[in-house]
Amino acid sequence: MPLSDYLRSAFDALRFPSRPEGLYEPISYALDGGGKRLRPTLLLMAFGLYDDHLDTALPAALAIETYHNHTLLHDDLMDHASMRRGRPTVHVKWDANTAILSGDTMLIEAFDFLLQGSWPRKDEMLRLFTRSMREICEGQQYDVNFEQRTDVTEAEYIEMIRLKTSVLLGCAAKLGALAADAPEADADALYRFAEQVGLAFQLQDDYLDVYGDPAVFGKRIGGDIVCGKKTFLLINALQRADAPTRSRLTALLADTAIDEATKIAEVTAIYDSLGIPTLTLEAIDSYYAAALRELDALSLPAHKAEPLRQFAGSLLARRK
Amino acid sequence: MPLSDYLRSAFDALRFPSRPEGLYEPISYALDGGGKRLRPTLLLMAFGLYDDHLDTALPAALAIETYHNHTLLHDDLMDHASMRRGRPTVHVKWDANTAILSGDTMLIEAFDFLLQGSWPRKDEMLRLFTRSMREICEGQQYDVNFEQRTDVTEAEYIEMIRLKTSVLLGCAAKLGALAADAPEADADALYRFAEQVGLAFQLQDDYLDVYGDPAVFGKRIGGDIVCGKKTFLLINALQRADAPTRSRLTALLADTAIDEATKIAEVTAIYDSLGIPTLTLEAIDSYYAAALRELDALSLPAHKAEPLRQFAGSLLARRK
Missing domain, CATH: 1.10.600.10 (Farnesyl Diphosphate Synthase)
Incomplete structure (x- = not known):
């Protein structure tokens, strides 16, 4: 079953x-x-x-x-x-x-x-x-x-x-x-495996909120931007932006009068210009790879962990 | 210490x-x-x-x-x-x-x-x-x-x-x-001791809310009556009252326009007429006595439980 x-x-x-x-x-x-x-x-x-x-x-x-x-x-x-x-x-x-x-x-x-x-x-x-x-x-x-x-x-x-x-x-x-x-070492490796999968999954959620396909994502695209939520994308954009861009980004997020679609489009354009999508995908891949390495270290024949690899893969395969 | x-x-x-x-x-x-x-x-x-x-x-x-x-x-x-x-x-x-x-x-x-x-x-x-x-x-x-x-x-x-x-x-x-x-029997007897003390203590709280000395009780007298709270006193009064008294009591409790002091005085007079204070004190004493009997059943020299007897006594001694 x-x-x-x-x-x-x-x-x-x-x-x-x-x-x-x-x-x-x-x-x-x-x-x-x-x-x-x-x-x-x-x-x-x-x-x-x-x-x-x-x-x-x-x-x-x-x-x-x-x-x-x-x-x-x-x-x-x-x-x-x-x-x-x-x-x-x-x-x-x-x-x-x-x-x-x-x-x-x-x-x-x-x-x-x-x-x-x-x-x-x-x-x-x-x-x-x-x-x-x-x-x-x-x-x-x-x-x-x-x-x-x-x-x-x-x-x-x-x-x-x-x-x-x-x-x-x-x-x-x-x-x-x-x-x-x-074995204790296996139990700890499995903890770290799941922990890394969780980090990758959360960053993927941040990514898809901006770059996902609304038909697939199941939530409204840009919701985090509208709420001004501090996501991995926003935090890195604020850190990477030059002073004028940072001011523009901060002003945009604080602007409650602006049309939501315009706000989402402008913030997304800033993210794009700063290379945030690539940065985020790389971070997701990095946590994903770290998770899989934990499985390789288990005291078991490699094929035994295949269901867990698939579990992680199914959670993290979405790019749209 | x-x-x-x-x-x-x-x-x-x-x-x-x-x-x-x-x-x-x-x-x-x-x-x-x-x-x-x-x-x-x-x-x-x-x-x-x-x-x-x-x-x-x-x-x-x-x-x-x-x-x-x-x-x-x-x-x-x-x-x-x-x-x-x-x-x-x-x-x-x-x-x-x-x-x-x-x-x-x-x-x-x-x-x-x-x-x-x-x-x-x-x-x-x-x-x-x-x-x-x-x-x-x-x-x-x-x-x-x-x-x-x-x-x-x-x-x-x-x-x-x-x-x-x-x-x-x-x-x-x-x-x-x-x-x-x-011993298991002692552990269970101590559970029942505390349980009975708790029941007596809660009924005492109901009693003192109406019949306590405000200087000692620490809360406003009649608070439960004003709130229409279903206490041991009210539940028994509703059960013991004849039809006209029950109607009067129910009407009084539902009356939000009436002066609070008048409401408390009238409800208390009904309680008095129905023998509710005596009934309540008897119930408290009954739970208190049941609690003490549990201590007598412990597999210990009788003097050992003296501190617990005093603990119960100090909680339940208040009649005003």
């Missing part, structure tokens, strides 16, 4: 209590939303390198996806986002207090899933999980703080997206390895 | 990271607020019945107080409460998003504290902790749901306050016992 079907069955089989009304229904709603389930997929793939009995790893897979959806519930509330996976967000469909309390409960359920497993290195897994969760909160806070700053460096930005996005992918891969009692 | 000093030193010695700005400062602020630290005190007292090395239990004491303050942060936000322990609440001093994210981080820190301990029955302690946390979320949700209902029974109310308040006291006492590797 493909991993996606295995996970769908597992999530479909989850049953939360029916009472009290209003507490568990939003949790089922959030988890039923589906999504790509990248993190539990990655966890099971890493586990599968060393052990075929996927059911052993399942509690950890449920934990990481439930935790991830907890962050989405609270992030959507903090960002006032009204839609998620084509459906109203929990704080819109219910209310803010429901999103807070059901979101808190999901964090508790995530821990509880992890406690249900019986693994020789369970304590190490629990510590990795809490450390990762704390780092993700830190990443979210840096992201908030960056909104108020105009001097964010590339290094700071990479560290922010590492914390906010990559750490949970790394955690997923390493949890899978630890659940299978893999 | 008295337990209160021991705990104050322990909380004073806590150091959270300084970065990212805005994430950990509200956590320190919340934990620095002090309060009575009932839950870690109870945990250390239960532990101290079986083991003198308090430092062994400290991570669990820090965990339970950090978790409790997490619930206060999120509850204050959900209730739009502006003050806590004489200071502005976190969502007032910072903002709602800070209360959400720093509150989430406190829940993670609470787990992390518990993971730092090395106890033979750590897995059992972690499971008890997550089960209790889930039950507390359920209690909070029942409390919210009851606001919309007029037919809440005494049994439903007792179950709600058990979940919302008592479970964490029970959890604290049992965690202390488990950290000391106490």
Whole structure:
């Protein structure tokens, strides 16, 4: 059975209590939303390198996806986002207090899933999980703080997206390895593999927001430019531009009267003139290559890691 | 050293990271607020019945107080409460998003504290902790749901306050016992002891809100009546009243035009006529007595539990 079907069955089989009304229904709603389930997929793939009995790893897979959806519930509330996976967000469909309390409960359920497993290195897994969760909160806070700053460096930005996005992918891969009692060096290599894939994926998201094909990307092109979001592209453009261009770029981003299409076109033209697209694609390729090198270092026959190579490739193949 | 000093030193010695700005400062602020630290005190007292090395239990004491303050942060936000322990609440001093994210981080820190301990029955302690946390979320949700209902029974109310308040006291006492590797029967008796104390304490709070001495109670007398809060007193009054009195009581509570002092005086007069104060004091005494019986059943010389008897007595001695 493909991993996606295995996970769908597992999530479909989850049953939360029916009472009290209003507490568990939003949790089922959030988890039923589906999504790509990248993190539990990655966890099971890493586990599968060393052990075929996927059911052993399942509690950890449920934990990481439930935790991830907890962050989405609270992030959507903090960002006032009204839609998620084509459906109203929990704080819109219910209310803010429901999103807070059901979101808190999901964090508790995530821990509880992890406690249900019986693994020789369970304590190490629990510590990795809490450390990762704390780092993700830190990443979210840096992201908030960056909104108020105009001097964010590339290094700071990479560290922010590492914390906010990559750490949970790394955690997923390493949890899978630890659940299978893999060699410590392999578990760490798999963490770094997923971490690098996560960085590349986030930079690709920044790139596609400007240079993607709207029919493929699924989001409006130029959304980050309209919001003045500090992306890898903008941070590097501000750093590379000469003084007049930097002034023009800053003025454009601050201009709320300008037509949005004009703003997007002008900012994109500046990016083009500064070589930002090439720079970004090179950075993506660099993180992607670093990720693949981690797989080469595993204590396994090379072909075993082929599914993980394909996983990374499928995430990072998009240039449009 | 008295337990209160021991705990104050322990909380004073806590150091959270300084970065990212805005994430950990509200956590320190919340934990620095002090309060009575009932839950870690109870945990250390239960532990101290079986083991003198308090430092062994400290991570669990820090965990339970950090978790409790997490619930206060999120509850204050959900209730739009502006003050806590004489200071502005976190969502007032910072903002709602800070209360959400720093509150989430406190829940993670609470787990992390518990993971730092090395106890033979750590897995059992972690499971008890997550089960209790889930039950507390359920209690909070029942409390919210009851606001919309007029037919809440005494049994439903007792179950709600058990979940919302008592479970964490029970959890604290049992965690202390488990950290000391106490006999299972003792750990369960200590859970029930704290649970019964919690029920008595909540009913006392309901009682004092109407019949307390404002100089001693610390809150405005009649606050629950003004808010129309479904307390033990109101639920029993609605159940005991004849039809005309019930109509009068319901009308009074719904009347927002009436002078508050008049409303409080009239509702209190109805409570008096129905024997509600005596009924409530009897219920408090009954839970208190049940709590003390649990201590008598411990596998220890009777004098050992004296500090816990005094703890319960000091919480429940107030009749004004």
